[in-house]
Amino acid sequence: MKQLSRAQVKALEQTAEAVHTDVVQAQVMPFDTGNMQNESTFVDYTDSSRGKCTIVSSTPYARRLYFHPEYNFNTLENPFAGGEWFRPWLPGGIYQGFAQQAYKRFYRKESGI
Template identity: 50%
Template sequence: MEIKFNDNTLNKLANAQLKSLAKTGEAVLTDLVQSGTMPFDTGEMQNNRTFVDMSNINKGEVSIRTTAPQARRLYYHPEYNFQTGKNANAGGRWFDPFLADGKKGKFVQETFAELMRREIGG
């Protein structure tokens, strides 16, 4: 038995994976911002200091990073009394809904699957 691989198809799939992964990271960040769950005072942390880090995309990994110095303290202290004037749902642990057992636990997988389907033309 002989198996032949179509290099063009394999390259197309590999490129589709990377594009879909990058777009999934952007979709999570967009959803996070639109949900209004990040603490918001001046907007610097949410709008300018939070971004999709694609430095490891070739390893199949993207991350959402926040470089604001207060991010860790605010994230791990949901008991704080957060302002809700600009982000109605502001609080700590704003990524928890995206965890497997969270309200948006399937968001990442479903978004990636849909984007992948579009990329490969299915």
């Protein structure tokens, strides 16, 4: 049972990293200097043992950019940059099943099933 519980936590952490990586690779985050995307956005594993991982953007302007898709975003570095960049990975989005599929794959690998 402990092995399966550890596999759940590890798969959750890997899934959060996979979503973060997929968002960066999809080039949907606003990109000026790259600070928000590359240095200031990370996965917080603090509560992973309780079933929660969080993708955090620690810059003071991330919230403003995320919740205002009407801004005129620079698309030179990230051609699909805009607000609400996680929306495609949420229910109803084009990548809505990404996290579930990634979790299944990671859990099978970690648990040996």
